[in-house]
Amino acid sequence: MNNTIVSLHSIPVGKSAKVKKLLSTGTIRRRLQDIGLIEGTRVDCVQQSPSGDPIAYLIRGAVIALRSEDSAQILVEVS
């Protein structure tokens, strides 16, 4: 088991990871939880926008774009 904890922002397109911890606070934290992003949720990085930010992630069957500031606040575990 060689699991590393990184921020979701650093996950490249085509890779997936499991959410370890949400550092975000306030509205965005609740918003992320509402779309099902909680500890243990699998997230796939699917598409970068033309400028590289935001990035779209597959979360529980839906594709959601997040800005880098927000995805940097999501700690994930890559196996």
Added chain:
Amino acid sequence: MGLTSDAMGIKAVDMGLIIDKEKDTDQVIALAGNPNVGKSTVFNHLTGLNQHTGNWPGKTVANAQGKYTFEGRDYILVDIPGTYSLMAHSAEEEVARDFICFGNPDAVVVVCDATCLERNLNLVLQTIEITPNTIVCVNLMDQAMEKQIIIDLGRLESELGVPVVGASAARGVGLDLLMKAIAGLGQRNENKEKLFVQYTGPIEEAIAILEPVIAEKLGREEGARWISLKLLDENRSLLRALRDYLGYSLVDDCTVASALEQARTRLRERGVSQDQLQDAVVSCTVQQAEDVCSRCVQFKKPDYNATDRKIDKILTSKLTGIPVMLALLAVVFWLTITGSNYPSQLLSSGLFWVQDRLMDFAGYMGAPQWLSNMLILGVYRVVAWVIAVMLPPMAIFFPLFTLLEDLGYLPRVAFNLDNQFKKCHACGKQALTMCMGFGCNAAGVVGCRIIDSPRERLIAIITNNFVPCNGRFPTLIAIITMFFIANMAGFWQGAASAALLTGVIVLGVLMTFLVSRVLSGTILKGIPSSFTLELPPYRKPQVGKIIVRSIFDRTLFVLGRAISVAAPAGLVIWLMANITIGDSSVLAHCAGFLDPFARLIGLDGVILMAFILGFPANEIVIPIIIMAYLSTGSILELDSLTQLKELLVNNGWTWLTAVCTMLFSLMHWPCSTTCLTIKKETQSLKWTAISFAVPTATGIAVCFLFSSVVRLLGLV
């Protein structure tokens, strides 16, 4: 684009919690659901109304209501804005929650997306917790089938303990079953165990302390568990709403207060803080949804959305995203311009033939000359111009745009442009409101409700006018065609005007960025806020429906509005041209008065006056200019753009006048409908005035600079 009479705030929108029941037996049914799951499609099918639909989250921004009759009973259906949750983190969620909790609906139908059921169940579970009569409508079953997602509806029903109906609302499939389920809800004596989310031990203990007390106080079991949870959570906005609803404050009751204190102490003892409570509640709900789904949903094809990802690669990648976006825009314009060329000519010669016959007829009837001139050359001619110039481009542009909207392209535009908006300290969803602005700026302004941050919403409202609405396209197209590509032949003519028009739009978008940035550095200071943008699956558009809907809902509606403004404006302009004060007409006086200033910004008095008279509707600007010129000179038979150009050139137009008119058309005050909408949306005269002043000042500045530079360089 949201350009139905509903979106313009004319019909039943924004009624909040006020439901007009005609009879006591009328059943009130709320339609809830995540954004973009087809609530409005279900709503339209059942009520026969035309709420705006399209493949992007956030179209429905206000409660709309309609009626239907099933088996002799009347039902009032309320379409609630889409929400992911009822925890009320945003204005829409608060509207949705308040309606479900306190609007006393007889039933709540939660519409779900079959291709994304797990996340949708989150809302279902929350709704079951709140209200006794929940029905689940799993919509988009056809698309799930295509993606080989198999949903066991029977199993889902027994797991949830509430009626579950499968549907494909766009095709009208399953809606009869839904109506039946709604009708059966009151009568059926239900003993099925509803699925309540099980929270962690300490939370359940705390609820157990509070729930019986609340139930007794309220005199009912339903919702007591949920209210207990919210009390523990200290949800302020809910407590307020609850107090308004009950007419007294629940927490002021001493038995409730002591039970609440006891429950809170229990939580503290078990080491659950306020934040942890919130997190745990959400996690348990999401977990529960996941569990249910794992037993009811089967994915036969793991990469079921591979096609969508491939399309996204083309439409949003670094290399192709922006070029494809511009190309799509240009193609839409090209089709619009080329396609409307011939019908426009046909319409105009037809309508002017009618004008001649009307004149003949008036002569034959012996009508006084002034009367027939006023009504036919004044009113009729302007109306005829508006129809001939506007109808064909609109009838082509609206369906094409709706097609892109239904496919699901608009959220991709927002995805592509978000980084620019972030640099301007604004929200990426502003791109969606701009797309709506293409149809009508008033609709664009209403659409700004999808932006959560009030600061960013105001920026989007103030700058929406930099996107030329459909009323301004024909003006731009006509000027481009007359002045810049007249010498080109056939195909190239269409292509070049499309390219130029795209250029004008791009300029409008750049101005939007610039002004947004300036606003967020000055009167609307702030940093960009966080947001999530959902990119929905691409959907096959229903071409037939799109054409019918965009012609009837949008084209004819906008045309009707334009004509109702054009007719009196034609009268006014005719009177102005024919009533003389001193040695010249009122028109000449007004134009003369405006002329010195207008010349400074590259226009002339007549053009500026036309823009001012065009305040009720931008569509009539060009017809007014023509009328004004015609009234002062010889009467021409204007049935082609070449003759029109001759008229303009005879009145001193140069290419600089043409460019400045286009620039001013792109950047000036919003039309009266838009101004009223801004007032309604912002509830503030100040922001309405600012929304009026900002584009106007920008336009004057740009036109002044441009014309000065051109004149200095001696290019004219």
